Amino acid sequence: MKRRVDTLLAALILAAAAGLAGLPADSAAQSAAVKGAGGDDARAVNLSSTDIAEGKRLADAFCANCHGSKGISSGKGVPHLAGQRPAYLRLETRAYMSGARGSSAMETAVKFLSDDAVVKVSAYYSSLDPATPAVTKTASAKVDPIAAGKAAASGCAGCHGDGGISKTGGVPSLSGEDPKALVDAMKAYKSGGRKHDMMKTLLAAVTEPEMNNIALYYGLQKVGRAKTPSPGDQAAGKAKAADCGGCHGEAGVSGNPATPSLAGQDAEYLVDALKAYKSGTRNDDTMKALAGALDDKTMKNLAAYYANLQPQQPKVKKPLTTDEWAQRCDRCHGVNGNSTDPKVPALAAQRLDYLDRVLRAYQKGERKNTTMAAMSSSLTESEIEGLSAHYAAQKARAVLFVTQPSK
DSSP: OOOOSSSHHHEOOOOOOGSTTSSHHHHTTTOOBOOSSOOOOGGBBBBOOHHHHHHHHHHHHHHHHHOOOOOOSSSTTTOTTTTOOOOOHHHHHHEEEEEEOOOOHHHHHTOOOOOOHHHHHHHHHTTTTOOOOOOOHHHOOOOOOHHHHHHGGTTTTTOOOOOOOSSSSOOOOTSSSOHHHHHHHHHHHHHBBBHHHHHHHHTTTTOOHHHHHHHHHTTOOOOOSSSSOOOOOOHHHHHHHHGGGHOOOGGGOOSSSSSSSOOTOOOHHHHHHHHHHHTTSBBBBHHHHHHHHHOOOHHHHHHHHHHHHHOOOOOOOOOOOOHHHHHHHHHOOOGOOOOOOOOOOOOOOOOHHHHHHHHHHHHTTTSSSSSHHHTTOOOOOHHHHHHHHHHHSSSOOOOOOEEEEOO
């Protein structure tokens, strides 16, 4: 190649170790000692073997106690550094030094290091063979939350009907409800905020992630009116329903995920719920005040009106699978988490507990990064667990920095 190289990044061919002909897939001889110009961010990939040897001495003194010999961590929540991308390591270390990461332990460990020392330590760790996956791909496979919700809901169909459309008077339909409203209801039964001995018993061993899966499953089911009687004066109920529309929505379709829709709901259940709010066996001050002014006939008319309205499908998106999320992450972090950008961290074979912790930190804003905050903001507990396990199970590959010959 005859064109002159102007910058280091333009002069580098970044490739996974397995991608270069004539080099072994796990070569320990990756070169972090590329010579040439490249700007401040590229300093860690532009060092000599002597510099890297000095980086090893510093790493053994300042880092190995937590991050392990040769950068392979055995501490819970402490990341592997071996084979990590060099400019990224330097940038992150400087973030700790400035206090931007909010870790007193790391701030103490690195506060006396000069920038030159940080560059050498970063180059040393990037020159090492990465960790091998501690999580198998089989173990990392996450159950589809919809399938898990369907399986968990199999015991509900006897009362609530197939697909959550009730055929039994006094038993609510579950389809047509936003998952948040269903989860809130399950929590209320479990805690005793709603008095129902059987529901409390059934939900006693159900975890919040399982509740989320059940609610998601029902939120995606085809909606329909309950197949139960609805005696009462619908016209009178409609006139009285003006007091309910502000919260439960026009025509009984709620616009608030936390407020249940009433359209198509079983009439007997609606009457029972109003009576429970009136008596205080359901704990809600707003509903207690509203229901307290209703007599039995008015309750029956309201229930008949709402039961005969057509429910609408809630705005519930089918969640992405772990593989679909990983495809988005791979756009920056490289195929299977093997970044080829010196400033973007590799995720492959990283400790699962560390990946889990960092994703939650970005989601909560404890770590500041606009892109990562946006990517993580909508992740559920299950999706975070799935992504962490996915990348922890990937084979990590060192990246070679190879100089193009100049003219």
